[in-house]
Amino acid sequence: MANQVTRRLYDFLKDVPPFNYVDDEAALLRVASRVEVTYLTPGTVVFRPGEPPRDRFFVVKEGAVELFRVDDAGEQLVERCGEGDVFGIRPLLAEDNYLFLARAAEESLVYAINTAGFRELLPLYPRVTQFLAATMAGSNRYAITATKPSPEATAELGAESLAFGLLESQRLGNLRQPITCFATARIVDAAKLMTEHNVGSIVVVSREHHPVGIITDRDFRSKVATGVRSPQDGVIKLMKKPVVCIGPTLTAADVQIEMLRRGINHLVQTEDGTRNSPITGVVSKHDLLVLQGNNPAVLIREIGRAKSAAYLRTLRERAERMLATYLEQEVSIVFITTIMTRLNDEIIRTCIKMGLARMQADGRGNPPALFDWLALGSQGRGEQLLRTDQDNALIFADVPAARYNTVKDYFLQLAGYVTESLNQVGFEYCTADMMASNPAWCLPVSKWKEQFTHWMDDNTAENLLNVSIFFDFRGVWGDGSLPAQLTKHIFRERPGSRTRFLASLAQMAVNYPSPLTFFRNFVVERSGEHKNQFDLKSRAMRPLTDAARVLMLEARVGNVNNTFRRYETMAELEPQNARGYREAAQAYEVLIRLRATVGLRRQDSGRYLEPKELTSMQRVLLRNSFNPVGDMQMRLETRFQLNFLR
Template sequence: MPNQVSRRIYDFLKDLPPFSFVKEEGALLQVAGRVEVQYQPIGSIIFRPGEPPRERFFLVKEGAVELFAVNEGEERLIERFGEGEVFGIRPLLAEDEYLFLARSAEETLLYAINTEGFRELLPNYPELSSYLATLMAGSTRSALQVKARQAPALIEKENLGGPDLLDLQTIHRAREPISCQASDRIITAAKLMSEHNIGSIIIVDKKERPVGIITDRDLRQKVATGIKSNQELVVEIMQSPVICIPPSITVADVQIEMMRHKINHVVQTEDGTDKTPLTGVISKHDLLVKQGNNPAILIREIARSQSATELRVLRERAERLLSLYLSREVSISFITTVMTQINDEIIRKCIKLSLARMQADGRGNPPALFDWLALGSQGRGEQLLRTDQDNALIFEDVPEARYPAVKDYFLQLSSYATEFLNDVGFAYCPGDMMASNPNWCLSVSKWQSQFSHWMHVNTPESMLHTSIFFDFRGVWGDGSLPAKLTAHIFSNLEKPSQRFLSSLALAALDNPSPLTFFRNFVVERSGEHKDQFDLKARAMRPLTDAARVLMLEARQGSVNNTFRRYELMAKLEPQNAELYQAAAEAYEVLIRLRATMGLRRNDSGRYLKPSELSRMQRLLLRNSFGPVKETQSLLETRFQLNFLR
């Protein structure tokens, strides 16, 4: 009869993979009876690279263990294992030496599982064998072991100054791809992945052109769970189409593709399309092996943080990364993508912390579906610095009798969230354009009514709110609620809407050319910022306002970012493509300048003293005013604004 300790261990193991595949209680009790319980103080080394395999693999009972790649004495975090997660499994199947350093990140209790006793179960439990083979074939740990060996050949160094600049390097040779045919069975693909210790396999046609990809996650979710048989064809579980890249591409561009498509692998082909043969494959972890100060690592740490204090430190790290990017002239497109991802993750974490506080207050779970709307520069994906907040909250329609209580819940939630954001460094909005304001925490139908009012009552106040709220972007929910709001706006535009668009265009002309007759900068004449140039109001806002009205007129609601709006307009209106491209480039110059000055002075970068600019900065700034003036002239002609003045 098993003792009480064995029974407690059994109860913990039985619901966790891979132990959950052992269906016979007696067999799993035998495993539990041979488990060694190990206490590891914080900082304890569990195994080191190069050590021979132990007779045990490990399960975290309590605490956390971190896995590091070690190169010339430098440690790089690869993975963190929490309660219920297995690590050190390679010796169980491969009987290989350890390639990584495992260290307890906090006080930790481990269950050390006897490999010999556990290995005896494999012939009797095919599902267990399949799961372990799948885990071994493509788990993050196994994939990284190969990539760590291959890393020197993956990226060609270009003497860019340090490890933080690896994203600027060019990938001339991706990892050698392993592929199979679309007519192959899943078990064939899994065996190939296991033999080569890789996390993905590319499916190709008879001409070696990529048609799909299978990752370790696909095997775990679709095969190990029993949803699909390993005897079915690979096309049953592959992801298709694949995202392709050309033979020579920078790490930064690869990161953009991965962020944009929310994927972990890209495929390299002869010409960067799926119409030519496969030449290589790159995974997110291929990049992480080479990068320590990587935005993906920052985002992962944000997701794991537990307080606003931690978030503030991580956002400060992001600003150091931003400063590095700016100093090395990294493209603004890449910079805004990275910083928006970081800001979005911070917002989501603040909402999670706020939901936890609501639970602690006894308020329970949200009473309705909701989404958090980022507005202004963050809504447009352009907020590089920690400027003040602009946000709102939208929740699904509920019966009128429930509305006060539901709104009260979300107002309190918003109050907590904006407080957390303020603690991180995103200051409260002076104009109270925040979700904690009852005016900006509304149901779908009430938001629709509010937008209709702004569109039909064209007062200066309505135009101000339009400039802030019409660039909304959902960052919390599934996107369905913001989509309803977008559909409502375009539905209103189907009605006679020239007056609204004309009023919007007229508002975009409120700030004329930023140069005086003598080609000096127009500066503030009085107040706190006397003799300073207002970069936001005089140069950036005219371009954002013009882009917004042009997109509304074109009925395009899928793009918020200003310079990407101009790039889209260049495609929609080829006759104005040169102007729109110039406007996009000018806006990128302005964003870069504002971020650079803001980081230098530790402020918003909005106000500049012309004397503090370098000669090149003055020239670039002055040149950006041309597209501002020309874009305003286009609006004036298109909407016949002379008749409205």
């Protein structure tokens, strides 16, 4: 029995970063064998700020754990960690106490990973170290503290995390010129030099300009400001030694690894990489942040600080350049979609903040009720790589009838500001007006429930189209309680109408025409604006997204919107059909990668392809992806007995 449990734990961990970089099955099984499985009821505290680090860190298997910053103003939500997210990694690499309060937001299953067992793997797997190092360098969670940043920022992006692929290929080049002083200088002299040059460190050198020690801002705070050392003391009483040196040929990733292993924030570059040659430069953690201008965590931080839609547009363009690099480097498409979803979510939240500020400036005050912004369609599924049109909605808490019109008017105005900002960022207005600024899609909880019930009971073509867009909703603002009520409503017991509804959805998913002609040529549009082009979305991607949606609805599984993860979930629920579901997930990865590649090259949505513009390899991959489309359609026909409904 113990071996079976360990194997199940292993099967989960092997797909979760940073464990997925450990290709030694036996080593990862040993880690899995030491995992403690913990069930958390809502409100259970995992750790508190100021507590000493434990011998474990955590992975969310099911549910959600929230991290809060606690200060005089109360609790401020920092991050919501969901399935596959890692948190509490501070004990793994740092000795500092916990900074945040970690508390279960709902019923959750958490795996506690023994740090001692996992730490043994770090020297053996550089990519694990790179993952943690990049996370430390890029996290904005810990920018508020003067202490050493923690690798707990792994959960910041909740996936394979930051762009170590870029770091591996980025040479440091010419570092900033170091500020130096001789060992005979006084501490006050060193402080004056640092202030004059506006730097955070000074290197103490010999007469030959060989580095013998280093002093940082932190040394002044911890020793001079506290009276341990006098400003009149010599620098040799304050400096740290020996100095950690690097050579001129290292990459940014190499430097991050060295900082991580040594637990330091500065490295000194010398001519030959040793302390016995002249100093040529200094690199700090901050320098790496500047170097990694397109690091996802850096972009997220900048997006959160943005004050205008124009700057957000610039940042989103930087994100697209990063996306292009990922695609060129053949980075996992699941990783890419996770990163881009986080970036898009942060853009939406920043636009909402700007909208709320405009409401304040208009004299409308704070929101009159709890609300959440719902991402729909591809962004709701976490699959929007390019800046396509907007699909969104707004849900707010029920209010007394006497206040209803006033409250709705407030949220419609707010939604207008938000959609306007998103349009300025580059997300075009939806031509069908499926946006929160439309009164039909800005509703309280009770009316959203009525709307969903209507769609499920009256299965017209228009209602089923709405289902295909709105049932992929995902809250990106608020505490998540309002979207959770909708999810619960969808799965309530209504046997008769539910059966008809699912069968109608399945029928819609199998109605898409074949992507290939009898002679295995791509079926292209015969007329109109896109004549002789292949509709990648309608003929290949949509059948897979629709099939995944109806299968998850039948399985009564909510809060899993992403098409890849829906098929992976179905593979777990139906092991006998796992191969087919995983092939469907892989096919969808091929399709979404191809669409993004074409869209970036042509600066459009990538929906329509000209077969002649594809490489021979792309043609093969595209054709192969059609097989799972047909398999899923046949599965739906059999499962829902669609042949008997025709």
